[in-house]
Amino acid sequence: xxxxxxxxxxxxxxxxxxxxxxxxxxxxxxxxxxxxxxxxxxxxxxxxxxxxxxxxxxxxxxxxxxxxxxxxxxxxxxxxxxxxxxxxxxxxxxxxxxxxxxxxxxxxxxxxxxxxxxxxxxxxxxxxxxxxxxxxxxxxxxxxxxxxxxxxxxxxxxx
Amino acid sequence: xxxxxxxxxxxxxxxxxxxxxxxxxxxxxxxxxxxxxxxxxxxxxxxxxxxxxxxxxxxxxxxxxxxxxxxxxxxxxxxxxxxxxxxxxxxxxxxxxxxxxxxxxxxxxxxxxxxxxxxxxxxxxxxxxxxxxxxxxxxxxxxxxxxxxxxxxxxxxxx
Amino acid sequence: xxxxxxxxxxxxxxxxxxxxxxxxxxxxxxxxxxxxxxxxxxxxxxxxxxxxxxxxxxxxxxxxxxxxxxxxxxxxxxxxxxxxxxxxxxxxxxxxxxxxxxxxxxxxxxxxxxxxxxxxxxxxxxxxxxxxxxxxxxxxxxxxxxxxxxxxxxxxxxx
Numbered sequence: 001x002x003x004x005x006x007x008x009x010x011x012x013x014x015x016x017x018x019x020x021x022x023x024x025x026x027x028x029x030x031x032x033x034x035x036x037x038x039x040x041x042x043x044x045x046x047x048x049x050x051x052x053x054x055x056x057x058x059x060x061x062x063x064x065x066x067x068x069x070x071x072x073x074x075x076x077x078x079x080x081x082x083x084x085x086x087x088x089x090x091x092x093x094x095x096x097x098x099x100x101x102x103x104x105x106x107x108x109x110x111x112x113x114x115x116x117x118x119x120x121x122x123x124x125x126x127x128x129x130x131x132x133x134x135x136x137x138x139x140x141x142x143x144x145x146x147x148x149x150x151x152x153x154x155x156x157x158x159x
Numbered sequence: 160x161x162x163x164x165x166x167x168x169x170x171x172x173x174x175x176x177x178x179x180x181x182x183x184x185x186x187x188x189x190x191x192x193x194x195x196x197x198x199x200x201x202x203x204x205x206x207x208x209x210x211x212x213x214x215x216x217x218x219x220x221x222x223x224x225x226x227x228x229x230x231x232x233x234x235x236x237x238x239x240x241x242x243x244x245x246x247x248x249x250x251x252x253x254x255x256x257x258x259x260x261x262x263x264x265x266x267x268x269x270x271x272x273x274x275x276x277x278x279x280x281x282x283x284x285x286x287x288x289x290x291x292x293x294x295x296x297x298x299x300x301x302x303x304x305x306x307x308x309x310x311x312x313x314x315x316x317x318x
Numbered sequence: 319x320x321x322x323x324x325x326x327x328x329x330x331x332x333x334x335x336x337x338x339x340x341x342x343x344x345x346x347x348x349x350x351x352x353x354x355x356x357x358x359x360x361x362x363x364x365x366x367x368x369x370x371x372x373x374x375x376x377x378x379x380x381x382x383x384x385x386x387x388x389x390x391x392x393x394x395x396x397x398x399x400x401x402x403x404x405x406x407x408x409x410x411x412x413x414x415x416x417x418x419x420x421x422x423x424x425x426x427x428x429x430x431x432x433x434x435x436x437x438x439x440x441x442x443x444x445x446x447x448x449x450x451x452x453x454x455x456x457x458x459x460x461x462x463x464x465x466x467x468x469x470x471x472x473x474x475x476x477x
Contacts, residue, residue, distance in 0.1 A: 005324070006164070008331055013167055015334075016174075023238045027251075030294075030311040068317055072310055074270045074294045076237045076253050078394045079341045092345075094394050096255070096414070098270045098295055107297055111392045111416045135348075135392045136416055138425055151390055152348040158386055165323070172326055175333075182397045186410075189453075189470040227476055231469055233429045233453045235396045235412050255414070257429045257454055266456055 014084045018091060018118060018125045019077075025127075026075040026095075034063035041127045042119055048131040050148060070108075072100040077114075087120040092153065101140070109138040113153060173243045177250060177277060177284045178236075184286075185234040185254075193222035200286045201278055207290040209307060229267075231259040236273075246279040251312065260299070268297040272312060332402045336409060336436060336443045337395075343445075344393040344413075352381035359445045360437055366449040368466060388426075390418040395432075405438040410471065419458070427456040431471060 021040055028036035038047075038060035046052060047059040049066065067073070079094040092115050099108040117129040134149035180199055187195035197206075197219035205211060206218040208225065226232070238253040251274050258267040276288040293308035339358055346354030356365075356378035364370060365377040367384065385391070397412040410433050417426040435447040452467035 005327065009164065009168060009327060012171060012330060012334065016171065020240070023240050026238055026253075027240065027311075031313050032311075032315045032317065072295050072314075074253065074255075074311070076235070076255055076270075076394070078237055078396055079344055081338070081341050081345065094344075094392065096392075096394055096416070098255070100295055107295070136390050136418055136425070152345075152350075152392070154349050155390075156350045158350065168323065168327060168330075171330060175330065179399070182399050185397055185412075186399065186470075190472050191470075191474045191476065231454050231473075233412065233414075233470070235394070235414055235429075237396055257414075259454055266454070 011084060014089070014120075014125070015080075015082050018082055018084070018089055019080050021118070021125045021127070022077055022080065022091075022093060022114065022116075026077055029063070029067070029075055030073050032067050032073075034060040034067060037063055041130070042121055045127050046129045047127075048129070050132075069102055070099045071102050071105070072098075074098040089116075089118040089120075089125065091116045091118065104140065106140040108140070110134070111136045112149075115153060170243060173248070173279075173284070174239075174241050177241055177243070177248055178239050180277070180284045180286070181236055181239065181250075181252060181273065181275075185236055188222070188226070188234055189232050191226050191232075193219040193226060196222055200289070201280055204286050205288045206286075207288070209291075228261055229258045230261050230264070231257075233257040248275075248277040248279075248284065250275045250277065263299065265299040267299070269293070270295045271308075274312060329402060332407070332438075332443070333398075333400050336400055336402070336407055337398050339436070339443045339445070340395055340398065340409075340411060340432065340434075344395055347381070347385070347393055348391050350385050350391075352378040352385060355381055359448070360439055363445050364447045365445075366447070368450075387420055388417045389420050389423070390416075392416040407434075407436040407438075407443065409434045409436065422458065424458040426458065428452070429454045433471060 025037050025040040038056040041056055041059055046054055049062050053059045053062045075095055075097045077093055077095055082091040092113055095112050095114055097110040101108055112135050113133040115131040115133055116127055118125050119128045135152055137147055184196050184199040197215040200215055200218055205213055208221050212218045212221045234254055234256045236252055236254055241250040251272055254271050254273055256269040260267055271294050272292040274290040274292055275286055277284050278287045294311055343355050343358040356374040359374055359377055364372055367380050371377045371380045393413055393415045395411055395413055400409040410431055413430050413432055415428040419426055430453050431451040433449040433451055434445055436443050437446045453470055
């Protein structure tokens with residue numbers, strides 16, 4: 001196998017492994033398992049969830065607070081755009097999330113981007129940084145004050 | 160090519176083929192083709208659609224009954240998590256489905272998981288078992304009585 | 319590496335590149351960048367957006383007109399079914415798009431298919447033809463008159 005071919009296969013496998021990490025994260029969130037989701041970060045990883053949270057414990061704590069608001073969530077991943085550079089990678093992907101609100105049982109919908117930086121640690125791809133970037137939401141009553149929606153990254157003004 | 164590399168490429172190809180089966184199934188459902196969807200199962204496959212249906216004929220019959228309720232459906236697959244073991248595989252994936260109800264023309268939304276077991280038969284990956292596991296739905300009026308929603312597989316209680 | 323293995327890896331890479339073009343197109347649309355989206359077409363490509371638009375300039379012009387109606391869009395791609403034949407390919411994929419309407423700020427939802435023909439030009443996969451085929455929409459008030467919805471390609475009548 002030529003070096004070139006080995007490199008191409010290697011890139012496919014890295015991209016597959018990175019998407020698998022994203023899917024596992026969504027699975028853990030939707031299983032109401034904040035520790036399991038936080039374990040998708042490196043030990044000193046940073047999660048941006050309407051605020052900056054450093055390290056797995058802080059990330060799990062923040063995620064637990066968010067998840068408490070819902071009796072069901074469903075995070076549907078799509079459009080992964082990944083750039084691998086050795087043991088580092090950057091990725092932007094799309095997420096739509098269905099939520100069922102605790103208390104009222106009403107649905108809430110969320111559309112956003114996951115903007116990630118990842119590192120390969122002992123053969124596994126983990127988030128060193130994950131930003132949740134809101135594009136839109138439909139929520140009963142007024143959206144929560146912390147639900148800032150910057151929109152699609154790099155979105156241009158109408159001309 | 161080393162055995163290891165051959166194995167990795169082989170796994171990528173198997174995962175791709177399994178996702179292709181899932182996509183073909185969705186295409187056949189959305190084309191209102193219950194026989195075509197049932198052909199994605201092995202001859203003695205089992206479909207769990209709010210009830211247990213054995214074999215392609217029974218599956219097609221059940222799917223026809225479901226599809227009769229709708230003038231349009233759109234099953235959007237995401238988050239495939241696949242484990243291949245030789246000629247067998249297990250997979251969990253996410254589905255969101257848009258429906259237009261026959262009669263009233265009102266929209267219905269469904270979020271769930273497809274929990275699958277598959278086998279390679281004559282080179283093709285087919286479902287030996289497919290479970291539809293509901294996570295949520297938005298339906299005009301009361302949801303149909305058969306629309307049980309067990310939620311995300313393995314979901315933990317709030318602590 | 320055997321010819322067969324090389325061919326299989328090559329097909330995986332082509333499919334990956336084609337999906338990457340679709341994802342880049344969605345990114346450019348959602349960034350309100352009609353020229354960037356039109357650059358995903360060959361120079362003489364044809365875009366079918368409720369009307370037939372020939373060449374990148376005409377496509378960009380048409381897309382700009384559509385995008386002006388919205389303050390936010392989010393095009394979520396799924397279910398890509400791709401057939402590569404040398405330097406040509408055909409693909410059908412699913413799209414769900416969230417929109418925020420300019421003026422009223424109300425949400426609009428769209429479900430459809432992207433039915434594509436592509437060509438490899440200087441190593442890049444570009445659309446020679448892209449058809450937007452509507453399956454359903456939820457829009458405040460009456461849907462716009464140009465929003466024809468032919469439904470899932472090849473959908474069968476109920477029997």
